[in-house]
Amino acid sequence: MTTTSPVTNPPRRTQPRTPAGKMGKFVDDRLNVAGPLRKQLNKVFPDHWSFMMGEIALYSFIVLLLTGTFLTFFFDPSQTEVVYNGRYVPMQGIEMSRAYASTLDISFDVRGGLVIRQIHHWAALMFVAAMMIHMFRVFFTGAFRKPREFNWLIGLGLLALGIVEGFAGYSLPDDLLSGTGLRIADAIMLSIPVVGTWVSFLVFGGTFPGHIFLDRLYIAHVLLIPGIILALISAHLALVVRQKHSQFPGNGRTEHQVSGERVYPIYAAKAGGFFFIVFAALAALGAFAQINPIWLFGPYQPSQVSSGSQPDWYMMFLDGSTRLFPSWEIRLWGHTLPPLFWPTVVLPGILGAMAALYPFIEARMTRDYQHHNLLQRPRDVPVRTSLGLMAITFYVVLFLSGGNDIIAHVFDISLNAMTWGGRIALLILPPIAYAATYRICLGLQRHDREVLEHGIETGIIKVLPTGEYIEVHQPLGPTDDHGHGLLEYSGTPVPKRMNQLGVMSPVKLIRGFFYPVTEKPELQAAIDEADAAETSQRQHQLTE
Amino acid sequence: MTEVNYGNSPSADELRSMSPEEAMIAGAEVDGVHIVHRRERFPVRGSKAEKRAERAVAACFAIAGLAGVGFIVAFIAVPFHWHLPGTPQDFKYFTPAVGGTLALMLLFFGVGLVLWAKWLMPEEEVVQDRHDDPSKVEDQMMTEATLAVGLEDTGIRRRSVLLLSVLGAGGALATVPLVYLVGSLLKRPGTTLFHTMFQRNTKLFPQSKGMVPIVYSDWRQVSPDDLLPGGLATVFPGVRQPSEGYDGVHNASSPTLLIRLRPGQVVHPRKGQADFGWPKQNPQYIAFSKICTHAGCPASLYEQQTGRLLCPCHQSQFDVLSDAKPVFGPATRSLPKLPLEVLTGKDGRLYFYARSDYHEPIGPGFWERP
Ligand code: HEM
Ligand code: FES
Numbered sequence: 001m002t003t004t005s006p007v008t009n010p011p012r013r014t015q016p017r018t019p020a021g022k023m024g025k026f027v028d029d030r031l032n033v034a035g036p037l038r039k040q041l042n043k044v045f046p047d048h049w050s051f052m053m054g055e056i057a058l059y060s061f062i063v064l065l066l067t068g069t070f071l072t073f074f075f076d077p078s079q080t081e082v083v084y085n086g087r088y089v090p091m092q093g094i095e096m097s098r099a100y101a102s103t104l105d106i107s108f109d110v111r112g113g114l115v116i117r118q119i120h121h122w123a124a125l126m127f128v129a130a131m132m133i134h135m136f137r138v139f140f141t142g143a144f145r146k147p148r149e150f151n152w153l154i155g156l157g158l159l160a161l162g163i164v165e166g167f168a169g170y171s172l173p174d175d176l177l178s179g180t181g182l183r184i185a186d187a188i189m190l191s192i193p194v195v196g197t198w199v200s201f202l203v204f205g206g207t208f209p210g211h212i213f214l215d216r217l218y219i220a221h222v223l224l225i226p227g228i229i230l231a232l233i234s235a236h237l238a239l240v241v242r243q244k245h246s247q248f249p250g251n252g253r254t255e256h257q258v259s260g261e262r263v264y265p266i267y268a269a270k271a272g273g274f275f276f277i278v279f280a281a282l283a284a285l286g287a288f289a290q291i292n293p294i295w296l297f298g299p300y301q302p303s304q305v306s307s308g309s310q311p312d313w314y315m316m317f318l319d320g321s322t323r324l325f326p327s328w329e330i331r332l333w334g335h336t337l338p339p340l341f342w343p344t345v346v347l348p349g350i351l352g353a354m355a356a357l358y359p360f361i362e363a364r365m366t367r368d369y370q371h372h373n374l375l376q377r378p379r380d381v382p383v384r385t386s387l388g389l390m391a392i393t394f395y396v397v398l399f400l401s402g403g404n405d406i407i408a409h410v411f412d413i414s415l416n417a418m419t420w421g422g423r424i425a426l427l428i429l430p431p432i433a434y435a436a437t438y439r440i441c442l443g444l445q446r447h448d449r450e451v452l453e454h455g456i457e458t459g460i461i462k463v464l465p466t467g468e469y470i471e472v473h474q475p476l477g478p479t480d481d482h483g484h485g486l487l488e489y490s491g492t493p494v495p496k497r498m499n500q501l502g503v504m505s506p507v508k509l510i511r512g513f514f515y516p517v518t519e520k521p522e523l524q525a526a527i528d529e530a531d532a533a534e535t536s537q538r539q540h541q542l543t544e
Numbered sequence: 545m546t547e548v549n550y551g552n553s554p555s556a557d558e559l560r561s562m563s564p565e566e567a568m569i570a571g572a573e574v575d576g577v578h579i580v581h582r583r584e585r586f587p588v589r590g591s592k593a594e595k596r597a598e599r600a601v602a603a604c605f606a607i608a609g610l611a612g613v614g615f616i617v618a619f620i621a622v623p624f625h626w627h628l629p630g631t632p633q634d635f636k637y638f639t640p641a642v643g644g645t646l647a648l649m650l651l652f653f654g655v656g657l658v659l660w661a662k663w664l665m666p667e668e669e670v671v672q673d674r675h676d677d678p679s680k681v682e683d684q685m686m687t688e689a690t691l692a693v694g695l696e697d698t699g700i701r702r703r704s705v706l707l708l709s710v711l712g713a714g715g716a717l718a719t720v721p722l723v724y725l726v727g728s729l730l731k732r733p734g735t736t737l738f739h740t741m742f743q744r745n746t747k748l749f750p751q752s753k754g755m756v757p758i759v760y761s762d763w764r765q766v767s768p769d770d771l772l773p774g775g776l777a778t779v780f781p782g783v784r785q786p787s788e789g790y791d792g793v794h795n796a797s798s799p800t801l802l803i804r805l806r807p808g809q810v811v812h813p814r815k816g817q818a819d820f821g822w823p824k825q826n827p828q829y830i831a832f833s834k835i836c837t838h839a840g841c842p843a844s845l846y847e848q849q850t851g852r853l854l855c856p857c858h859q860s861q862f863d864v865l866s867d868a869k870p871v872f873g874p875a876t877r878s879l880p881k882l883p884l885e886v887l888t889g890k891d892g893r894l895y896f897y898a899r900s901d902y903h904e905p906i907g908p909g910f911w912e913r914p
Contacts, residue, residue, distance in 0.1 A: 259670065265665060
């Protein structure tokens with residue numbers, strides 16, 4: 001094209017008449033997005049309750065961003081000592097850091113500040129919990145298999161960052177609990193061989209607690225880590241869009257398609273609605289369930305600790321491993337390797353590495369390098385399911401040991417017994433969990449086959465003319481000459497009870513409970529007609 | 545992304561003659577989205593059931609709006625200033641009222657959206673083709689060639705000097721920020737972890753030959769008479785020079801437990817620590833670092849009967865009568881013992897001093913510790 005070419009208007013198309021149409025044309029003339037946009041609007045998402053865990057994590061994170069931004073307007077991360085003279089009378093006149101004082105202010109002097117603080121904390125707990133349960137669902141259904149290994153790894157990174165971010169968050173108010181947690185974190189850094197003291201001094205800018213640490217922690221908590229989390233979530237979701245969601249096998253579903261609802265409008269409305277429901281649940285928790293009442297703990301003082309105070313739940317397993325690990329200290333050539341190093345640095349490292357490598361190990365062990373878009377039922381992969389339960393059992397023992405002083409107190413058991421019990425349980429319960437899960441999986445598999453072959457137990461007992469008693473079974477499909485079902489197991493749930501065969505929505509039962517819903521006769525006739533047409537169409541499809 | 549074309553996109557003229565729904569379905573087909581089944585929830589418009597569903601959804605939104613109004617009213621009208629117990633505690637309703645109305649508003653808005661989708665929007669069953677096989681061989685080959693030729697164009701493989709130098713520069717570019725950041729943050733630990741503020745200081749305390757007075761958290765000096773038998777106190781080095789960064793009471797390595805034994809309790813001292821208590825023979829008073837040798841929590845629970853000191857963080861237990869030897873839990877080392885001295889003050893009373901610093905680093909272990 002040369003610069004002298006005359007200005008030509010684009011060829012006349014039918015001009016849109018509606019305002020929305022004009023708007024659309026205005027945008028599309030500039031961005032050329034009609035095609036790609038339609039593709040995204042038409043994108044199909046499968047539905048299953050277990051897919052909501054990832055969504056809950058995502059929505060909790062959004063709530064964290066919203067409430068966290070509010071908190072930054074009032075929080076001051078300074079370690080400068082001030083004398084409190086806010087509205088919470090019992091603390092007046094006490095020396096404390098600006099960080100602690102401003103957290104008190106958010107709780108007592110900022111109108112509505114406490115609700116937001118509590119929602120923020122609950123959202124953090126929910127965020128990590130949802131991620132973890134989401135990870136379990138991905139694990140037990142085999143959603144991490146090729147081609148989704150990248151998302152498994154990104155997810156693990158998110159989980160680790162979520163925990164670090166949460167810890168950073170509850171360390172900010174500089175109350176007694178957070179100070180104690182930080183002191184232990186410092187001890188963990190010190191325990192690293194060779195570079196430990198250097199790491200600690202680098203992080204704290206000198207000896208613990210120093211004067212600059214909270215400022216650093218603050219910027220990490222509000223900018224650095226959330227930024228990375230945001231980037232990783234974007235990558236995570238971009239991959240879900242790119243690779244399309246996996247789905248459970250079912251009627252006519254194959255590896256080569258995904259079935260469900262389109263994004264626009266139904267899925268978007270449901271997902272958007274679900275965001276508000278998650279937000280509502282968090283708001284209700286913030287309103288009615290007190291969390292981290294820092295004014296009861298007091299400001300941090302290195303000489304004080306409150307007994308029986310627990311860290312946030314996601315740190316408890318580390319607390320537990322630290323309590324259970326025996327007092328083995330290695331001293332060599334004038335150096336010390338403290339016992340703290342193993343349960344707090346090495347153990348999480350090993351756990352993380354095992355989780356990260358698992359998809360690749362499983363692929364190699366099973367020699368399965370195929371693409372998988374259809375999910376598996378946990379019972380159909382007993383080894384994986386049992387390994388997963390073994391890992392969860394290990395985790396739960398550590399988690400409970402993190403609160404073993406409380407358990408000992410409540411049930412009046414000696415602490416020493418709790419510690420030894422935890423140590424022994426940590427070694428023997430996971431293998432037991434493996435064996436038990438394996439058995440259960442096989443049992444469930446067998447039962448599925450049995451029902452497919454012999455039908456559902458109806459609970460009806462029949463006396464044969466011979467005097468023999470038999471239970472009547474309802475076959476699930478066509479049978480052979482001996483009355484044995486011909487259906488093959490196909491990785492989908494097998495109905496086990498009669499009322500699973502014709503599901504009646506409980507809402508439908510309740511509707512018309514007090515008085516029957518009667519439509520006008522002509523409407524009723526039309527409805528019946530539509531229903532009949534629908535039914536015959538369905539039957540037609542089935543026989544096809 | 546691989547563009548796959550499904551069938552033929554209908555022409556503009558064909559589209560003009562279609563209903564919007566047909567055009568939508570045609571567009572979906574072009575994108576590989578097949579609408580298998582699609583049905584209005586209420587195929588007959590205007591039925592009672594439909595109106596009922598519509599009313600229910602509208603009611604959700606109405607409640608959400610009302611809850612919003614309620615929130616604003618509560619936010620403005622409910623008192624929220626904290627008051628001492630015994631005075632009106634009406635502020636207690638603020639948090640539940642404000643949070644509760646907020647939750648209600650969000651909940652009903654969310655439920656309204658979900659029910660709208662479930663009850664009123666058409667039911668559909670849609671299938672979308674996946675395209676997650678690797679790219680076509682042709683694509684792979686052409687892309688590979690593109691990459692290869694590009695690399696060839698740079699000449700990097702022939703010009704080995706260039707390659708080496710650019711690699712070196714890249715290394716420098718990557719390392720410099722790291723050095724910059726780590727270098728500026730780095731602090732030399734030196735011997736900081738090996739001593740505390742109980743270290744003798746003749747400049748500050750010439751009268752006591754540099755021995756540091758032992759004080760309570762309010763800077764009062766500690767006297768033997770303050771403690772009853774079996775009692776204990778948390779004490780600190782009385783170094784108060786905040787301008788120079790010395791603050792014995794607030795420093796994290798300072799907290800020390802001073803214990804007065806009950807009559808008849810005998811200490812079995814560790815080697816070299818026999819005379820750390822006071823009096824030197826048959827000591828009645830002994831002092832240990834309060835900082836747990838495990839992970840640094842203050843070991844603050846003292847059981848008089850058993851003479852055990854318990855750390856609440858991971859339940860390490862120290863036997864005070866064996867010079868705070870760890871007897872249970874993850875701690876590996878005894879709590880360091882502070883050598884005590886008692887001098888007469890100007891007022892004629894006796895006061896505790898630290899004869900010297902601890903003889904070993906206090907608190908959790910670290911690599912440089914012998
Ligand atoms: C910031 C935290 C996270 C967010 C916001 C998040 C969000 C999501 C969402 C919305 C989905 C799609 C729906 C679903 O299957 O639930 C998803 C899929 C996925 N996530 Fe996460 N997730 C997070 C953490 C994790 C973690 C910790 C893992 C595992 C280590 C993980 C692994 C995966 C995988 C493999 C998929 C693909 C699943 C499939 O297509 O079936 N994610 N994530
Ligand atoms: S810090 Fe005392 S037992 Fe761990």
